[in-house]
Structures are given as C-alpha cells and as structure tokens.
Amino acid sequence: MKIRTFAAAAAIAALAITATGCSGGTSNSGSSDGGGKTLTYWASNQGTSLDNDKAVLTPELKKFEDQTGIKVNLEVIGWNDLQTRIQTAVTSGQAPDVLNIGNTWAASLQSTGAFMPFDSAAFDAIGGKDKFVKTAMDTGGMPGQDPTSVPLYGLAYGLYYNKAMFADAGLTPPTTWEEMAADATKLTSGDKYGFSLAAGSYTENSHFAFINAAQNGADFFDSAGKPTFASDGVVDGISRYLDLMQTNKAVNPSNAQYDNGTQAINDFATGKAAMILSQNNADSSIASQGMKNDAYGVVAFPAPKGGKQIATMVAGINMSIFKNTKNKDAALQFVKFMTSEATQGTLDKSFAALPVLNGVTPSFTDNAAEAKTFSDIYSNKSKPLPLVAAEDQFESTVGKAMNQMFATIASGGTVSKADIKAALTTAQQAVEAAG
Amino acid sequence: MTATTAAKKSGPSAGPARGKPRKPRRAGWWLPYALLAPAVVFELVIHVIPMVTGIWISFLKLTKMFISNWGNAPFVGFKNYSIALDFNSAVGSGLLKSFLITIAFTIVVVGVSWSLGMAAAVALQKTFRGRAIFRTLFLIPYALPMYAGVIAWKFMLQKDTGALNHLLYDNLGMPGDKPFWLIGDNAFAAVVMVAIWRLWPFAFLMLMAGLQSIPTDVYEASAVDGAKPLRQWWAITLPMLRPVNLVLVLVMFLWTFNDFNTPFVLFGNAQPPAGDLISFHIYNASFLTWNFGSGAAMSVLLLLFLLVVSGLYLIFMNRRKDRA
Incomplete structure (x- = not known):
C-alpha cells in the first residue's frame, strides 16, 4: 500500500512538472540570456x-x-x-x-x-x-x-517579355494595354502562352486589382477611409485583368492554382510564357532557372488608351x-x-x-x-496603396474573391461584370462588418 | 463534505468543529482524488477554459485594433450573433451557404463511410485465408498520419500532374479536358472523397468489433430456418449491432461536421466555395478580416447546433429502444 501510494504521488508530481513545463516553455523567444544579447x-x-x-x-x-x-x-x-x-x-x-x-x-x-x-x-x-x-x-x-x-x-512591378519570342512574332514591346492583350493572344499557341499570372495568389491579385483600378482613376477607399470596392472603375479594372484568361485566352487555365509568383516566373524563364508581370526581384529567380539577363526585357505595365499611366503600387x-x-x-x-x-x-x-x-x-x-x-x-x-487600417482586409477579401473568379474561368465558367460587382460588394460588406 | 456540515451545525461563530466526534479518515483517502486531479486539471485547461474564453470573446468586438491587448476590446452584446444570423448580409449568407454545404458533405460522407465499413466488416466476418491481410490493408488510411495522407491526396488531385487525372484521362482515355479538382465545383467531390477515405476504416473497425460479439449459433439457427444472407443481415446483424451503431453514427456525424483538417490541408489558400466546410469557413472568416469576435460567435452557434442535434438524436433513439 505504502509503495503504491508513493508511486502514485511520484507520478502526479511528474505530471505537474510536465504541465508547468508546458506553460513555462513558451516564454518570449527573444529574451536576452545573460551576457551576449x-x-x-x-x-x-x-x-x-x-x-x-x-x-x-x-x-x-x-x-x-x-x-x-x-x-x-x-x-x-x-x-x-x-x-x-x-x-x-x-x-x-x-x-x-x-x-x-x-x-x-x-x-x-x-x-x-x-x-x-x-x-x-x-x-x-x-x-x-x-x-x-x-x-x-x-x-x-x-x-x-x-x-x-x-x-x-x-x-516595383514591371512587364517582363521574352525578346526572342517577340522577335519571332515580329512584335515590339507593348505601350498600351490593347497592344499587350493583342500580343499576348498572338503569342499563344499550343502549350505556349502569351502570359503567365499568379492567378491563385491573393496578394498578387489584389495588387493588380489596385493597379488596374488606378489606371481607371478608381480608388478602393474614399478620403475618409471607407471602402468603395464596388465602383465601376474598380469593376472594369478587374474585368480587364481577368480577360487575359477569359477573353484573350492568353493565360494557361492551370495558372489559377499558382499561389505564388515564383511559379509564373518559372513558366517565363523556361519559355512556356512570353510575358509575366512581376516585381524586380524576379531577376534572381529567372537567373536561377538559367535564363540569361539579355534574353528578356522589361517595360512599364501599360495602361489602356486614355488611362492613367500607373504601372505599379x-x-x-x-x-x-x-x-x-x-x-x-x-x-x-x-x-x-x-x-x-x-x-x-x-x-x-x-x-x-x-x-x-x-x-x-x-x-x-x-x-x-x-x-x-x-x-x-x-x-x-x-x-501607394491606401494607407488605411483596413488595407490588409482589402488585400485578403478582394484578392481571395479574385482567386475564385480565376478558378471559375479556369474550370470553364464565365465571370461577368455583374458577378465581379457582386463579389466586390460581398468583400466590402465583410470589411465594413469588421470596421 | 463532513467538515462543512459540521461547521454549519455549530454556527459561524464557533469556528472549526473542534472536539466533535468525527469519523476518522482511512489512510490513503486522498489517493482517488489525487489520481483524478490531473484529469480534471487537463480537462479544465484543454476543454473548459478555452470554451468559456470562446464564448466570452463572442460578445466582444475583438478586431485587430484590440488583439494585442484583449482586455480593451469593447463589449458589444449580441451584435456578433446578429451579424452572423442576418442571412441577407454578406457575412450571414456566406455562413448559411457553408452550413448547407456542410450538411450535404456530412450526409454523404457518413452514409458512404458507414456502408463501406459495414460491407467490409461483414465480408471479413467469416474466417478465411488472408483475412488478416485485408483487415490490415483496410485500416491503413486510419493509421496514417492525417496530414501526410491528405497532402498525398493533394498531389494526386492536381490538374496537370496529378495521379487521378493521369489515371482517368491518360490511362483510361476519358474524353475531354482534364478537370481541376481543388478549385471550382469539383472541390466538393474532392473533399468528400478524401474524407470518406479517412473515415471509413473507423466505421469498419467499430463494426468489426461489434460483429465479434454476435454468437455464431444465432446465424446457424436462422440458416436452419432457411434464412438467406441478406435476411440474416437484416434480421440478426443489424439489430444486434444497434448499440454500436448508435454511438458510431453520432461520433462520425460530429467528426465529419466539424472536420477542419481535411479542407485546410487539401485546399490551403484556395478556399473554393464548393468545398467551404463550416469549420474552415469560420477560420477563414476570422482571419480574413481579423474579426475574432465574429468568428467566436459563429463557433458558438455551431456548438449550439451540434448540441441540439446530438441531444435530439439520443432522446429519439433511446425512446425507440424503450418502446421496442
């Protein structure tokens, strides 16, 4: 009896130590430890x-x-x-x-x-x-x-283009959206596509929602910091971006599952896509895939005719x-x-x-x-992107709504402007509910 | 307990019940309590305290303005609940849609898993050579670490490089383009498939154990009376497995309805609307806008729903048993 009692007490003590160990082990990881910080x-x-x-x-x-x-x-x-x-x-x-x-x-x-x-x-x-x-x-x-x-x-974002593919098709780097879309369609044949997009990345998608809307003179927040996601300028901007896959058919539908920019960059560097939109840090990734720096050029992401010349946030x-x-x-x-x-x-x-x-x-x-x-x-x-408290919510709600739009297009559906407006209204309500 | 009653009798001014005759405590009386204590402590820490905290959060406006200091979050009463239940608003209609998808998901997954489990258990009821191999084989999905299993499915369900599309379209020559499985409408089929794969071995295991307890002479007697296997299954196996099924279906329902890991690992950041199961939906709704009060309110609603359904199920089933 004695021994059993003792053993039980020991077991409980051991458990108690383990339990306190659990709570004690998660203290601030950045604490200074004595001498060297x-x-x-x-x-x-x-x-x-x-x-x-x-x-x-x-x-x-x-x-x-x-x-x-x-x-x-x-x-x-x-x-x-x-x-x-x-x-x-x-x-x-x-x-x-x-x-x-x-x-x-x-x-x-x-x-x-x-x-x-x-x-x-x-x-x-x-x-x-x-x-x-x-x-x-x-x-x-x-x-x-x-x-x-x-x-x-x-x-900053730039439009990267494959020089050889452009030369072979007799094209020069585009200066307007319309030229760019036409070039992209022309460069698409077989398993080669005019464009590769990180269409499943909500951050990339939200950035291009912002840039395309800005080219239309539209903003996602008014001067008081209230969301204005569903304005016509925003809907048109997003629609234009989606059309690269939906209407121009210049983007591989598989891109709807690209959830980071590197996958699109790899397609570009391996010659599967003639153009990508990427920030300048793409250079190191392109080089690592074996594409030489003189094989590609960069121009500003073009606005549509009559639009504002905004190429990046x-x-x-x-x-x-x-x-x-x-x-x-x-x-x-x-x-x-x-x-x-x-x-x-x-x-x-x-x-x-x-x-x-x-x-x-x-x-x-x-x-x-x-x-x-x-x-x-x-x-x-x-x-600059709007410097408001809800900016991150803009990125996550609008970006993820666009992920779904690309998913719909990629799996054979269509996304109309009314659909875009409805999705943006939903996103706006979610942001307002949290405000 | 004895101490308090004694104190009451002698009145508050008398202090501790000194000198009163008192049953001496047996040596080691504390041992049962001490043995229970760790379980109680862990139950409190792991279940009760987080649950109460969750309910408390659901009445707060806990947005990102306040998450670095929870104490400052203002109390908003039932506002989070009214937003979640306003089915005309974006938040409420999203929740409702997700709820309906989850019901469909649960019915299909529990139904198919139970049927598969039952079929396999009955098939392996009689001894034959190689039975042990089949038993082990069937239990593999249950024994695999969940994440590893679901990640393997995620690879198999890729559009261009996945094994499933390769089998269906390259090997079996199905016409048309390879479909997406993890985005768009097929996401529902994908998540159902993976969830069934996960769950049915559990049904199989439980039913197999239940079948062991049915005496074989009952079957022999019925065979003498001329009962065919289907009749035997209907008139003997099913009624005698009733207690097992009662618990099994409830547990499978709760697990499936609450399933978070499968959609989370399978879809990651894609979150297709067709695969928008409710736990996953609540998680995303909370983290999308950092609105943890709203997320907590949705969780409490889910908890209430599951409590009501489980309660009704048990009352209904027990009543039927009493009548029988």
Whole structure:
C-alpha cells in the first residue's frame, strides 16, 4: 500500500512538472540570456527560395554579430504564411524582436498597436529619417503619425517579355494595354502562352486589382477611409485583368492554382510564357532557372488608351520592431545595420531590390536599361496603396474573391461584370462588418 | 463534505468543529482524488477554459485594433450573433451557404463511410485465408498520419500532374479536358472523397468489433430456418449491432461536421466555395478580416447546433429502444 501510494504521488508530481513545463516553455523567444544579447528576426522570402534567403542573410548577420556582439536568430517565412504568422504573434505576444513586413500592410499593422513607433529618438538611433527615399518612407505608416516601419527593400512591378519570342512574332514591346492583350493572344499557341499570372495568389491579385483600378482613376477607399470596392472603375479594372484568361485566352487555365509568383516566373524563364508581370526581384529567380539577363526585357505595365499611366503600387519590404521587445537598443542597432549603405548594397544585389536610401544607384542588375526602367516606374509611375487600417482586409477579401473568379474561368465558367460587382460588394460588406 | 456540515451545525461563530466526534479518515483517502486531479486539471485547461474564453470573446468586438491587448476590446452584446444570423448580409449568407454545404458533405460522407465499413466488416466476418491481410490493408488510411495522407491526396488531385487525372484521362482515355479538382465545383467531390477515405476504416473497425460479439449459433439457427444472407443481415446483424451503431453514427456525424483538417490541408489558400466546410469557413472568416469576435460567435452557434442535434438524436433513439 505504502509503495503504491508513493508511486502514485511520484507520478502526479511528474505530471505537474510536465504541465508547468508546458506553460513555462513558451516564454518570449527573444529574451536576452545573460551576457551576449540575442535577437529574433523574421525575414520575408525575397530570394529564389527560403534556403536561398537564409544563405544570403546569414553572412550579413554574422557581420552584425562581429560588430556588436548581438546574435540574431533568423527565420525566413514564405509569403503565404507571413501575414498569419504576424497576426498570431500580435495576438499572443509571442513575437520576434525585429521582422520584415510587406510595406502595404504597414498602416494595418500600425493600427494593432503592437509595433514600436519610430519617434525622432528612434530615427536618430538608426541614422535619421532623411536617409530614406521619400516615396519609400511614406509607406511606413499612416500619415500624421510616427511610422511603425522603415523601408528595407524597394520593389516595383514591371512587364517582363521574352525578346526572342517577340522577335519571332515580329512584335515590339507593348505601350498600351490593347497592344499587350493583342500580343499576348498572338503569342499563344499550343502549350505556349502569351502570359503567365499568379492567378491563385491573393496578394498578387489584389495588387493588380489596385493597379488596374488606378489606371481607371478608381480608388478602393474614399478620403475618409471607407471602402468603395464596388465602383465601376474598380469593376472594369478587374474585368480587364481577368480577360487575359477569359477573353484573350492568353493565360494557361492551370495558372489559377499558382499561389505564388515564383511559379509564373518559372513558366517565363523556361519559355512556356512570353510575358509575366512581376516585381524586380524576379531577376534572381529567372537567373536561377538559367535564363540569361539579355534574353528578356522589361517595360512599364501599360495602361489602356486614355488611362492613367500607373504601372505599379509602391511595393517593397519594410522593417518593424515589436513593441514588447526586451532588446529595444539591440533591435534599433540591427535595423540601423540592415538599412546601412554597405548592407543594402549587398542585399539589393542578391535580392534584386531597388534602393530605399537617398543617393544610391540601383545595384540589382548590371543591365543599365532595366535599372533605368524600374527606377522610372518606381519614381514616376507608381501609386501607394491606401494607407488605411483596413488595407490588409482589402488585400485578403478582394484578392481571395479574385482567386475564385480565376478558378471559375479556369474550370470553364464565365465571370461577368455583374458577378465581379457582386463579389466586390460581398468583400466590402465583410470589411465594413469588421470596421 | 463532513467538515462543512459540521461547521454549519455549530454556527459561524464557533469556528472549526473542534472536539466533535468525527469519523476518522482511512489512510490513503486522498489517493482517488489525487489520481483524478490531473484529469480534471487537463480537462479544465484543454476543454473548459478555452470554451468559456470562446464564448466570452463572442460578445466582444475583438478586431485587430484590440488583439494585442484583449482586455480593451469593447463589449458589444449580441451584435456578433446578429451579424452572423442576418442571412441577407454578406457575412450571414456566406455562413448559411457553408452550413448547407456542410450538411450535404456530412450526409454523404457518413452514409458512404458507414456502408463501406459495414460491407467490409461483414465480408471479413467469416474466417478465411488472408483475412488478416485485408483487415490490415483496410485500416491503413486510419493509421496514417492525417496530414501526410491528405497532402498525398493533394498531389494526386492536381490538374496537370496529378495521379487521378493521369489515371482517368491518360490511362483510361476519358474524353475531354482534364478537370481541376481543388478549385471550382469539383472541390466538393474532392473533399468528400478524401474524407470518406479517412473515415471509413473507423466505421469498419467499430463494426468489426461489434460483429465479434454476435454468437455464431444465432446465424446457424436462422440458416436452419432457411434464412438467406441478406435476411440474416437484416434480421440478426443489424439489430444486434444497434448499440454500436448508435454511438458510431453520432461520433462520425460530429467528426465529419466539424472536420477542419481535411479542407485546410487539401485546399490551403484556395478556399473554393464548393468545398467551404463550416469549420474552415469560420477560420477563414476570422482571419480574413481579423474579426475574432465574429468568428467566436459563429463557433458558438455551431456548438449550439451540434448540441441540439446530438441531444435530439439520443432522446429519439433511446425512446425507440424503450418502446421496442
């Protein structure tokens, strides 16, 4: 009896220890441990793969550790998961110290109050607000407030075209939407398509909803920040984009399952598609598939005749610091390091990013013409996504509605303008219900 | 318990019941409680507390403005519920549509899984050479880790590179274009197929165990009376499996109605409307707009629905048993 009692007590004690161990084991991962400080850093996927990102960033992080003695634990997160991971981190408080965000989310994430605002002291610590290009810096957060993120990489969309396929068909790069659609149809034959789209990626789809609507002069939010998703300009813009697959039949229906940009880029690099719409970081992925830089050209994504010459949103990656970090100084030092000219020079080249620092020439490509095209698009033909709290909801609701539209078209159905308007009204109501 | 009654008798001012005759406690009286304690603690931590938290959240406006500090979320009463139940609005009609799809999904999956399980169990009831091989084979889907199994299906259901389209169109020469399985209207068929594959081995296992308890002499006696296998199944097997079936169907219904993993792994970010099962729908509705109060309200509605259905089912079935 005694022994049994004792054994039972021991078992219970062991269970209790396990239970407390469970709750104790999930403490903040970015805590400092005695002497050498450690930061946790979530990087977004900029290179050709998560491993590629890791390989590019690790030597830089080593340099940072050598300079400051601060160790950085790196995790690279793919685009499909990043937003959910950030949400979970905000909700639970189990967050990294420093992280990359898509700059279009900056205002939305700012409104959660979970990120450290960069006041003048914080800006001084990372080398001053003025070191950043203004276009990029404007994406840091809502106007009139201290931004909660600073630019890291600059990106812009461009229309990539396969030079040989265009030459064979006797075509020149398009300057209007109409030319582009006609070229795409002409270049489609057999298993080769004029276009490849990431038609199952809600982020890409929402970006092109925005850009095509902007070419029509339409906005997704009014000046008071209220959603206006179902306006005619927006419906026409989305309809035009869908028509590349629906009417022009210049897109392989299989693209409806492409849930990230890399799959479309691979089609382009392997000669299965003559054109893609991609941000400038496509260069590294194209090269990794063996397509030479002189085999393709880049022009601005053309607007329809009479439309506004907007070819991209101000795309890019920003860096944020979580408010509840225990290593604020170390985090600021790390942001300073990552946005320094030396680090930027290396990373811009590896990740094919546009500079976000003033007075720096683009280093992402040796091709002067391409660098000039992208710089021109970024500076002169861009429009920032709305800097409102509900921006991320615009991306997820409208982007996912467009995923369904492409799915309908790909599986043999048709999507009329009335269908688009109905879907956008639904999306708008969902956003309003959460507002 | 004895202590409290004693204290009541002596009045509040008398303090602890000192000196009163009291049954001495047996040595080790605490052991049963101590043995129960971990179960109670884990039940609280894993089931009760999250459930109560969920119900509490459903009355809050817990949007992204507040998720970094839940305590600040304003109380909104039944507003989340009224939005979810307003079937004219986008949110409510989406929920209703998903609910109807889930009902259709549940009926088909439970029906087919039960039939397959029953057929296999009856077929393997009599001993024959190689029976053990079939039993093992049939249980494989149940033994496989869920995610690995569903991911394998996801590969097989791809349009251009999937094994299913390859079999149907390249090998068997079906006419027409290869269809999509994971987007568009076929998504319903895809998710039903995978869910049945997952579930039927469980029905098979339970029914096989139930069949072991039916004495063989009942069958022999009926055979002497000239009963054919179908009659035997109808008049002996089915009634004698009644207690097993009662629980089996309920459990399968609850699992299937609540199924989250299958659509989540199978569809990922695609979320086709035809495969929009309710748990998956609620998850997406919450994360699409960061509106966790609304998501919690939908979950509570789902919980209530399942409680009512399970309750009615048990009352109805037990009453029939009493009458019989």
